[in-house]
Amino acid sequence: MxxxxxxxxxxxxxxxxxxxxxxxxxxxxxxxxxxxFNISSSTIALILNEEKELLVATRAHEPVKGTLDLPGGFVDMDENGEEAVIREVKEETGLEVDSLNYLFSIPNRYMYSNFEIQTLDLVYLCNVKDTSNLRADDDVSNLQFIKIADLQPDLFGLASVKEVVKTIQKMEI
Structure with missing residues (x-):
């Protein structure tokens, strides 16, 4: 529809x-x-630890509650993509982004309250210096670091995030 x-x-x-x-x-x-009807902007954060493992979240709410995800979310009005990804990382993980680099974008369809929201997800490599304040918060129920090679795209609930995982498994980040 x-x-x-x-x-x-x-x-x-x-x-x-x-x-x-x-x-x-x-x-x-x-x-x-x-x-x-224009698309909404959304962000995805790639956060690596010292062992080059990726920070992976578990979704606490629908859509696709209980599946794996990456930190990020919608860009608010009067906010740019960089501000949004920094805010979302803080809200969902408690971490402070020190620096970031835009990598690429990917379209997505996001079902919310039985309404399809078409998004353009902006993917950023986010650097954090200190992970001691790591905590699952906001719409995240769990956080864990996983080796990129061990990621299973099919365990991620959102189509765009599955594609991001497949893409970064081919990249050297």
Missing amino acids: HPLSQFKYCPKCGSNDFKENDFKSNKCGNCGFTYY
Whole structure:
């Protein structure tokens, strides 16, 4: 189902004459407002310890509760990707990012409350100096470091994160 099919009323005037305009927009027949359904931005943090093991989270909530994940999350309004990944790492792990490098992006479809959110996930290599404050928090139930070669992509619940894991297993990071 296309995400726009769930929008029944114009967000500007409230009219129910809110119909498909083209693949990525609906247009109101009453006030003329055109709403473009654009993707949301999200971040993924790759955090390595001294042994070059990757920090892996376990999801505490739906979607895909109980599956493996990588720290990260949605970019808030008035926030850039770098600020978002730093904030998400702090919220989910208690760790302070000292420096980071953007690596690549990957599209994703994220089901939340039976609504598909299309995202563009921004992947960052994040350096932290001190892991002594490591704690699972926010929407994470567990954290562990795993050797990259030992990661099993199928244990990760989100399609984009599975692809990120496959990609980094081929890279030298």
